[in-house]
Amino acid sequence: MEFDSGGFLKPRGPRDWEQQPSAALGRTCPFSPAAADEDVLAAALYPDAPSDPWIGRSRVNYVGAADPTTRGEGSSGGMATWIAAELLRRGEVDGVAHVAPGTGPDARLFAYTVSRTVEEVRSGAKSRYYPIDLRNVLREIRAVPGRYAVVGIPCFIKAVQLARREERVLAERIVATIGLFCGHMKSARLAQSFGRQLGVGDVAAIDYRRKDPARPANWYTAEVHGRGGEVRRQDWWHLAEGDWGAGFFMSPACNWCDDVAAECADVALGDAWLEPYSSDGRGTNVVVVRSAKMAALIAQGMAEGRLELAEVDADFVRRTQAAGFRQRREGLGWRLARRAPGLRPVKRVAADAGIPPRRKAIYATRMAISRWSVRVHRLAPGLYYPWARAVSAVYHALAYSRGWMGKVADRIWPPAAEG
Numbered sequence: 001m002e003f004d005s006g007g008f009l010k011p012r013g014p015r016d017w018e019q020q021p022s023a024a025l026g027r028t029c030p031f032s033p034a035a036a037d038e039d040v041l042a043a044a045l046y047p048d049a050p051s052d053p054w055i056g057r058s059r060v061n062y063v064g065a066a067d068p069t070t071r072g073e074g075s076s077g078g079m080a081t082w083i084a085a086e087l088l089r090r091g092e093v094d095g096v097a098h099v100a101p102g103t104g105p106d107a108r109l110f111a112y113t114v115s116r117t118v119e120e121v122r123s124g125a126k127s128r129y130y131p132i133d134l135r136n137v138l139r140e141i142r143a144v145p146g147r148y149a150v151v152g153i154p155c156f157i158k159a160v161q162l163a164r165r166e167e168r169v170l171a172e173r174i175v176a177t178i179g180l181f182c183g184h185m186k187s188a189r190l191a192q193s194f195g196r197q198l199g200v201g202d203v204a205a206i207d208y209r210r211k212d213p214a215r216p217a218n219w220y221t222a223e224v225h226g227r228g229g230e231v232r233r234q235d236w237w238h239l240a241e242g243d244w245g246a247g248f249f250m251s252p253a254c255n256w257c258d259d260v261a262a263e264c265a266d267v268a269l270g271d272a273w274l275e276p277y278s279s280d281g282r283g284t285n286v287v288v289v290r291s292a293k294m295a296a297l298i299a300q301g302m303a304e305g306r307l308e309l310a311e312v313d314a315d316f317v318r319r320t321q322a323a324g325f326r327q328r329r330e331g332l333g334w335r336l337a338r339r340a341p342g343l344r345p346v347k348r349v350a351a352d353a354g355i356p357p358r359r360k361a362i363y364a365t366r367m368a369i370s371r372w373s374v375r376v377h378r379l380a381p382g383l384y385y386p387w388a389r390a391v392s393a394v395y396h397a398l399a400y401s402r403g404w405m406g407k408v409a410d411r412i413w414p415p416a417a418e419g
């Protein structure tokens with residue numbers, strides 16, 4: 001797996017290997033039309049958990065957080081780290097595959113690694129909006145006997161579940177999956193661009209979401225560390241790509257994903273993007289529990305007073321991800337409808353071109369921003385920032401009726417509900 005010119009990881013190999021059809025790849029690539037979909041995988045994994053059309057199967061859902069220390073170290077409520085560390089502490093797994101700052105010679109800022117102690121797991125906390133691949137950790141899991149947990153965004157967890165169907169050694173050794181909700185993945189260029197805007201030419205490390213309990217959780221602050229030792233911070237909204245929903249540097253594959261809530265994971269964690277939780281700077285998780293083992297682990301943590309969680313229904317979880325579900329249901333249906341039937345990815349969402357024109361304009365603008373941000377950043381770096389501010393203004397006019405363009409848009413089409 002190597003970076004392409006847009007800062008995305010792509011498989012590279014000899015030409016004849018690249019052109020050789022592979023039935024095994026067809027069965028295991030999470031975006032392959034020949035692979036089992038999330039419904040099929042989840043039905044086989046969690047047959048007795050009731051199914052919801054938005055968040056998938058779940059036994060029980062919660063809102064809340066881990067103990068104050070773990071919560072303080074995590075991006076949201078720290079539940080992903082708490083669960084991974086608890087599995088290790090109880091001896092239920094020997095290693096946790098998750099994403100930590102890169103240490104290899106390939107200059108990647110982040111990489112999947114296998115942590116084997118609670119301290120290692122804790123030091124890998126936080127969300128990384130940066131391309132990663134599973135190659136090394138799957139190799140280690142195959143080579144070193146033991147039981148493993150894997151943390152991942154939805155398409156990675158789906159890939160792991162498909163690989164477990166294919167390879168017995170993975171099925172036996174990967175005994176727990178911890179999913180992260182996902183809106184979309186970013187190119188490595190996002191970190192580079194944040195660095196450039198903050199005067200850090202050579203980025204050594206980045207915290208995409210520096211936590212400050214005194215400020216609302218949804219006011220993201222990036223902290224960039226340069227190789228010369230300099231540290232700079234800035235709120236996302238002062239940065240050109242600061243509106244997550246505008247889709248800057250989004251991976252093209254994310255246009256074709258219909259899974260927000262990591263439906264194939266034993267437990268899935270997201271941010272509780274609803275008030276009063278969005279304003280609570282300590283960070284708050286929503287937790288979707290699918291396997292009986294995870295349900296027992298979390299129930300015990302609650303009984304011991306180590307977790308502060310309250311039960312919620314599937315609709316509450318859905319509402320915390322309203323924008324993500326619009327993009328991956330209504331938006332996906334519209335994107336599918338624009339494709340010729342023979343070239344349409346096979347999805348659980350039906351093609352549907354009949355959505356209001358304002359919504360179409362929002363999805364089209366987002367798609368154009370994601371496609372062109374990568375190209376303009378690469379081909380015309382001097383023009384990139386003025387371009388990014390101009391397209392953001394168009395997006396904000398369409399999505400939030402902002403500025404004079406927003407007034408024009410409101411006159412042509414009734415205002416959209418939200419981005």
Ligand SMILES: Cc1cc2nc3c(=O)[nH]c(=O)nc-3n(C[C@H](O)[C@H](O)[C@H](O)COP(=O)(O)OP(=O)(O)OC[C@H]3O[C@@H](n4cnc5c(N)ncnc54)[C@H](O)[C@@H]3O)c2cc1C
Pocket residue numbers: 073074075076077078079080081082084098099100124125126127128129130132151152153180181182183184185186269270271272273283285321324
């Ligand atoms: C690309 C991406 C997009 C996301 N989009 C959304 C969204 O739209 N809505 C939403 O509610 N939540 C989203 N999340 C999840 C959210 O950011 C938090 O990760 C989640 O709420 C868990 O928080 P926590 O405090 O429990 O995790 P923490 O305790 O901070 O632990 C996070 C764990 O995940 C691992 N990790 C971090 N990044 C990655 C990665 N890229 N791949 C695999 N493992 C990783 C870390 O190593 C750590 O073990 C996204 C996460 C990512 C990485």
